[in-house]
Amino acid sequence: MLLTGKHLTLTKKTEIKKQLGTEITKKIFRKISEKKGGYQYDLAVIGGGSGGLSVSQKAAELGAKVALMDYVEPTLRGSKWGIGGACPNVGCIPKKLLHAAAQSRENLHFSTFYGWDVDPINAKHNWNLMINNVQSYIRSLNWGYKVKLRQKGIDYLNFFARLKSEHEIELVRKGSDDVKLITAENIVIATGGTPIIPQVPGGEHCITSNDLFSLPTPPGKTLILGAAYIGLEAAGVLSGLGFDTSVMVRSKVLRKFDQQMAKMIQNNLARKGVAFLHKSVLKEIKKIQNNNNSKYLVSFQNIENGQEKQAEFDTVLSAIGRRAQTQRMNLEKIGIALDKEGKIAQKNCQSSVKNIYAIGDVSSGSPELTPFAISQGKLLAFRLYGDSTQKTDYSLIPTAVFTPLEYGSAGLSEEEAISTYKLENIEVYHSYFTPLEFALPHFAENECYIKVICNKLENEKILGIHYFGPNAGEIIQGFAASMKCGITKSQLDSTLGIHPTCAENFTNLDVTKRSGKDPKKTGC
Structure with missing residues (x-):
């Protein structure tokens, strides 16, 4: 008599599959x-x-x-x-x-x-x-x-x-x-x-990311509520397509991410024309008509000084x-x-x-x-x-934020590393660089950045990797695999880089934050 399910060894299951065929076997194992x-x-x-x-x-x-x-x-x-x-x-x-x-x-x-x-x-x-x-x-x-x-x-x-x-x-x-x-x-x-959806008067006038990608008409001047990754990615897209874009921030930009990297993303978006309304909370949205087109009068308040302001937008996107x-x-x-x-x-x-x-x-x-x-x-x-x-x-879950200059990371943020291992026990290697393809248009010069966080108590085992630049998701994926294997800084240093690429910068990091030296890279 044939045993079924978990009582069968893998070898026995293979033998039965050969004898009876896949469909019959599925019925037996079911x-x-x-x-x-x-x-x-x-x-x-x-x-x-x-x-x-x-x-x-x-x-x-x-x-x-x-x-x-x-x-x-x-x-x-x-x-x-x-x-x-x-x-x-x-x-x-x-x-x-x-x-x-x-x-x-x-x-x-x-x-x-x-x-x-x-x-x-x-x-x-x-x-x-x-x-x-x-x-x-x-x-x-x-x-x-x-x-x-x-x-x-x-x-x-x-x-x-x-x-x-x-x-x-x-x-x-x-x-x-x-x-x-x-x-x-x-x-x-x-x-x-x-x-x-924000629970304020007129909150029902907001669209969300569930609406954005099927909007039948261009969004026009847009206010984005929230500065987590969905809000910032939407801001990068809309600004990049030529729309006047603002982001309302209650507390911090990307508050669950490494804050040095979050600041870089914010600064890059600001340089591309995205306006940030910091320390602000939404109070009300009113629908108004302007030449047969619907617009929205948005009232908001600064939570530090209590000052209230109003501004008109064509679209309000909730990403809170x-x-x-x-x-x-x-x-x-x-x-x-x-x-x-x-x-x-x-x-x-x-x-x-x-x-x-x-x-x-x-x-x-x-x-x-x-x-x-x-x-x-x-x-x-x-x-x-x-x-x-x-x-x-x-552990070690890799992720990427698809803003105009992309951000990818795996492992701990610098804040998490300090909290877990104490400042004196971590070493942070870092470098600013310019991707070769940006050299001729003089774009984002020394704005791209790499940071590798190491545990000094474990032969500089890598705790976190952070990258800000082109193709962040593609680059971080491989480094995430190496971190699963317990890669150390010396092993990273001994890896040959592929030249000329952005990722090769990980293999020649020699400036630490502790040293106070200039981390900007010159030459190739």
Whole structure:
């Protein structure tokens, strides 16, 4: 008699696959619902974003019978999108494409120094063409996700899902009283987050990042509320495309990031024309008409001196934060604990109800990053339906901010390193430099920057790497891998650089902050 599931060794499973073929083997390995209390599904996943797609697809590959539920609540402006969650629809993907559009304008200026006969000053941008092309690409991604679900035998259910019990899920369509019920042995909640609308008079007039990438008309003069990475990336895009752009800052720019690097990003944006309204809070937004076009009169107050001001804008974009989408799901009713931010309290993705799990932006303590949600999903599927006990690694998470000059980092900020290891035990190597491609147009001269933070008590093991310059995400990715391997400063120094590149500057850092020497690089 054949054993199934986790009782089989990997070798035995391989032998059975050879004998019976993949499809028959999947049925044998599957945790058959009839043998598990009559549940319709082994796994039900609520949320079709990066995390939800990851866990559902990997679980199906491991033989589980899976259902995935995904429902998009339209924004106040009526924006909606297809399966895939925030990243491909209203986040990472369209953001990076618009970032490329803004950089294209800058490249027009650069090209004149390389012999191209173009007129960058009078170049015209077609907002509608850009948005239509971006949305067309996004729709191709939506279609691809649906095809992959079908290929893996996953039931895709386009309903709003709420829990009735720890094993029962009610499916509801907006505007319908018809409620469907499905059951599952395990449930994963991966509903992500949604932008917060400011709770002030007229706050409903704001758009969010959920609207920006499908705006049918150019945004015009824009006020961005909030100076976290979403707000600053939007500021870089809109300013780069030629729109008058302001950012309202309550406390600090990029307050969760290394503050030296945050200041560099702010200064670079300011040099490109972005206005910063520091120590300011929104009080009211009034809609006004001006030549048949809607404009908005924004009232705000300086929190230090109490002075109140007003200014007119064509668009107000709220980027003051995101909240977890846990509302109306009956989570607390069945005993699922939430943290103070409304996220699902979890340990190794498991909620306070043992068969219900949370991954991605909706789970407490998790970085709100697409690759992190994907990793959580895959590892959870392996733990549930494979032979793995591997848990998600929360350390050394690399990230990038796609402002005009990009910022990438992995590991600790300088503030975190000092707090953890004390100032006397860390060494910070740094350098300002000019990328070769910026040399002819005399652009951003010695404005790009590298910082490597080392632990003196561990043979200068690298604790944090920070980079401000072109292609930050591409450059930091490899260094993040080396940090996972425990790279030290001497090992970094012994690595040959590729010349001429920006990344080679990491291999020849010899000036420390402690020395007080000039870190500006001269020559090649």
